[in-house]
Structures are given as C-alpha cells and as structure tokens.
Amino acid sequence: MVQISVSASLRRVRAVWKAEADDVPPLEADDRWRGDGPVVLVGGWCTTDPTLAPLRSWLERLGYSVTTHTDGAGMGCAARSTERLRDVVRAAGDGGRGVRLLGYSRGGQFARVVAQDPELPIRSLVTLGTPFDLLGVSRPLMVQVAAVAVAGTLGVPRLTRLSCLYGACCAGFRGLLRGPVPVPFTTIYSRQDRLVRWQACVDPTAGTVEVPGSHLGLLTDQTALRAVARSLHRGDVPVAAGN
Numbered sequence: 052m053v054q055i056s057v058s059a060s061l062r063r064v065r066a067v068w069k070a071e072a073d074d075v076p077p078l079e080a081d082d083r084w085r086g087d088g089p090v091v092l093v094g095g096w097c098t099t100d101p102t103l104a105p106l107r108s109w110l111e112r113l114g115y116s117v118t119t120h121t122d123g124a125g126m127g128c129a130a131r132s133t134e135r136l137r138d139v140v141r142a143a144g145d146g147g148r149g150v151r152l153l154g155y156s157r158g159g160q161f162a163r164v165v166a167q168d169p170e171l172p173i174r175s176l177v178t179l180g181t182p183f184d185l186l187g188v189s190r191p192l193m194v195q196v197a198a199v200a201v202a203g204t205l206g207v208p209r210l211t212r213l214s215c216l217y218g219a220c221c222a223g224f225r226g227l228l229r230g231p232v233p234v235p236f237t238t239i240y241s242r243q244d245r246l247v248r249w250q251a252c253v254d255p256t257a258g259t260v261e262v263p264g265s266h267l268g269l270l271t272d273q274t275a276l277r278a279v280a281r282s283l284h285r286g287d288v289p290v291a292a293g294n
C-alpha cells in the first residue's frame with residue numbers, strides 16, 4: 052500500500068517535470084560565460100537524467116564536459132549516495148583538471164558534503180535550490196520524503212530509510228550539511244520556491260544569487276540558467292551576496 056502511494060506521487064512529480072523540461076525556450080550562450088573542463092551535475096530528489104537534460108545541454112553549449120549523477124533518482128541513502136559521488140568526481144577529474152560541482156536540490160547536499168573532502172579534485176561548488184537543513188522543505192515534500200523513508204524502512208530497495216533521516220545511518224552526512232566548504236561556493240535560490248524554503252538555501256559561507264521562478268524552474272528558466280553560467284564561470288571567486 053505504501054509502495055503504491057509512493058509510486059503514484061512520484062509519477063505525478065515526474066509528469067510535471069517532463070512538461071516543464073519539454074517547454075524550454077532556446078537560450079543564447081554569451082561568450083563571457085563560456086568555460087571548459089569537467090562539471091559533475093548532481094540530481095536531487097526524484098531527479099533522473101531526462102529531468103536534467105535541459106541544464107546538461109546548456110552546460111555543454113557553454114563548453115563544459117558534463118557528467119550527470121542521478122544515482123537512485125536521488126531518493127537513496129545519503130551516505131551511500133555521497134560515496135558513489137566521490138567515485139564519479141574522481142573519474143571526472145582524472146585528467147588532472149579540477150571538477151566543478153553543480154548540485155540541484157538534494158543533489159546539492161550530496162555535492163556540499165563531497166566538496167569538503169580535500170583529497171578530491173574539486174574546483175568549485177554551485178548549488179541550485181538546495182536546503183542545508185533537514186526541515187528546509189515544504190510540508191507536502193516532507194510528507195513525501197517521509198513516505199518514501201517508511202517504504203525504505205519496510206524493505207523497498209534503494210530508498211532512503213527513517214534511520215537515514217533521523218537515525219545513525221546518515222548522522223555523519225547530516226553533520227556535514229553546514230560544514231565549511233574549502234572551495235569557492237555559490238548558492239542559487241528563489242524566494243518563489245514552494246518546495247524548498249529559500250532561507251534554508253542561504254549559507255553565510257557562500258555567495259548567494261537570487262533568481263525568480265519555481266523549484267523546477269531552476270532547471271529550465273532562462274534567468275536561472277544564466278545564473279548557473281555566471282556562477283560556474285566565476286567559480287574561482289565567490290559571488291558577493293545579493294549579486
């Protein structure tokens with residue numbers, strides 16, 4: 052019963068995301084924003100490769116080599132997800148070039164934790180609509196997360212469990228969500244975001260960029276895509292708050 056309910060709600064979310072992704076207007080890549088080198092794009096809760104396709108396409112047009120990481124559609128154990136992300140970052144940076152990490156929603160949490168590892172070849176971190184507090188999401192989304200965690204606890208494979216949210220399993224991960232990031236760090240957020248509270252996306256150690264639009268629009272809206280381009284391009288210099 053729990054599994055049926057979770058599946059139905061995920062189908063609804065994916066239908067909305069697909070509709071938004073299919074309606075992306077073309078955007079010109081300004082020469083000032085062009086870059087190169089590897090970018091690892093980390094998906095968030097219920098995010099698959101097709102969901103990230105418009106953002107990936109935009110980054111490739113700017114000149115970056117993009118690897119997407121949507122392990123378990125972002126709904127698995129955070130500790131395991133970050134371990135897999137470490138391997139992805141090592142592989143992407145294998146040529147000796149620093150990796151720019153770009154995380155969307157919960158994917159930004161994985162990216163922030165991984166960015167604190169001094170052994171990894173990470174050049175900068177940009178997060179998009181990422182809450183850095185466990186309760187930084189809307190009540191409906193929190194209910195959905197809890198439903199998935201119950202299903203995971205009851206044995207549905209590859210899903211986060213209650214012990215990931217509140218128990219010992221991901222305690223280390225949760226303790227690093229506000230940890231210091233040793234590379235240039237920018238958070239992009241929207242006050243119109245109804246899934247994630249914008250206040251939870253702000254961090255005193257990061258440059259901040261506010262854009263208009265919805266949580267899903269952060270992946271497709273032109274203002275958000277331009278903000279991503281600028282933030283990646285200025286990756287070696289943190290963006291001043293309010294820019």
Ligand SMILES: [Zn+2]
Pocket residue numbers: 128129130131212214215220221
């Ligand atoms: Zn866990």
